[in-house]
Amino acid sequence: MRTAYVPSRRxxxxxxADDSAFMRKVIREVLSRDPAIEVVGTASNGVEAVNKVLELDPDVVVLDIQMPKMNGLEALREIMRLKPKPVIIFSAFTDRDADLSVQALRLGAVDIIPKPGGPISLDISEVADQLLLKVKAAARSSLHALRMHSSLMLQRYKYLPLSVRGPAEDTPNVAIAIAASTGGPSAVASVISALPKDLPAAVLIVQHMPPFFTRRFAEHLNKTSELTVKxxxxxxxxxxxxxxxxxxxYHMIVVRGADGTPQIKxxxxxxxxxxxxxxxxLFQSVAK
Structure with a gap:
């Protein structure tokens, strides 16, 4: 039985892992700005990435999807099979590639950061902030804890009475509000898939994801849940x-509509x- 992975080093x-030497250099420079982070190695393809995970035992892996010999999704699958680690996908995505993000989350990635479009120098500050924050968050996460978190959420969630109510039979008087960040998609998926189709409530989900990923994430949840997810x-x-x-x-809150029924803003x-x-x-609007 595998023991939970918890970083113990300071x-x-x-x-x-990225097939571009330039991107490997940029990512290394960004991460090396923080004294709490040490880049222990790089890989230029998926096979090398898997081998270096086994050899170097890193706390976090930053992984590109488009790589030769073995792509990032295949490498992710092997890493999670052989030596599970918190993996952040850092790759170029378009709307058409958004399904790859769902596949990566399904395989065990804890977070996804799209590479900025156009010249990298134009967006390096924003990307730097995201990388630093999410690498630190990933390092604090325990994969075992993330897998267990969904069952804990099921035990602990509460119906929250809505301050905004309506008379219609299909209008909820209570709501379940869920929020998650790094490592959250798998836990959210487990919770949503376990909720019954006759749930007498609406469910409101905040998951930190890039804009065009949330629609794909909702579609994925809809396929695995008895609820309607959108x-x-x-x-x-x-x-x-x-x-x-x-x-x-977009921030999401619940407000009273013109007819008095609760609606999303x-x-x-x-x-x-x-x-x-x-x-x-979200929580403030639902509970107040």
């Missing part, structure tokens, strides 16, 4: 037995704790 040891739309009324995923880069207010969507506005 520095966070990171392996970078990406939330501004102004849509809450319905029982439906789960709503906040779109990437999306807005691009300031980031909270460096994230948008944030759990705080």
């Amino acid at each position: 520095s966070i040891r990171v392996l970078i 990406e939330a739309e501004n102004g849509e009324k809450l319905r029982i037995g439906t789960a709503y995923v906040a779109p990437g880069d 999306l807005h691009k207010g300031p980031k909270i704790n460096n994230v948008r969507p944030s759990a705080d506005p």
Whole structure:
């Protein structure tokens, strides 16, 4: 039986896997700015990445998807089979590639960061902040704990009475609010798939993801759940037995509509704790 992986060293040891020598250099420079992070190795293809995970035993792996010999998804599968580690996918995505993000999460990746479009220098500050924050978050995570978190969430979630109510039979008087960040998608998927189809509540989900990933994530949840799961739309009324995923880069709150029924409002207010969507506005709007 595998024991849970918990980093025990003072520095966070990171392996970078990317087929671009330039990107390996940029990522190394970004991570090396933080004295708490040590880049212990790099790999230029998936086979080398798997071998270096076994050899170097890093705390976190930053992994590209598009690589020769063995692509990132295949490498991720092997890493999780042979020596499970927190893996952050850092790769170029388009709308058409968003399904790859769902596959990566299904295989065990704890987070995904899209490479910026255009010249890397234009977005290096934003990417640097994301990389540093998410590498640190990934290093603090225990893969065993992440897998167990879904069962704990099922034991601990509570129906929250909505301060905004409506008379319609399919309008919920209670809601379940769920928020997750690094490592959260797997736990959220486990929770949503375990909820019954006759759930007498609406479910509101905040998962920190890039904008075009949240729709794919909602579609994935919809396929594995007895509930109806969709990406939330501004102004849509809450319905029982439906789960709503906040779109990437939008805060989601619950407000009273013109007819008095609870509905969703999306807005691009300031980031909270460096994230948008944030759990705080959602929880405050549901519980107040």
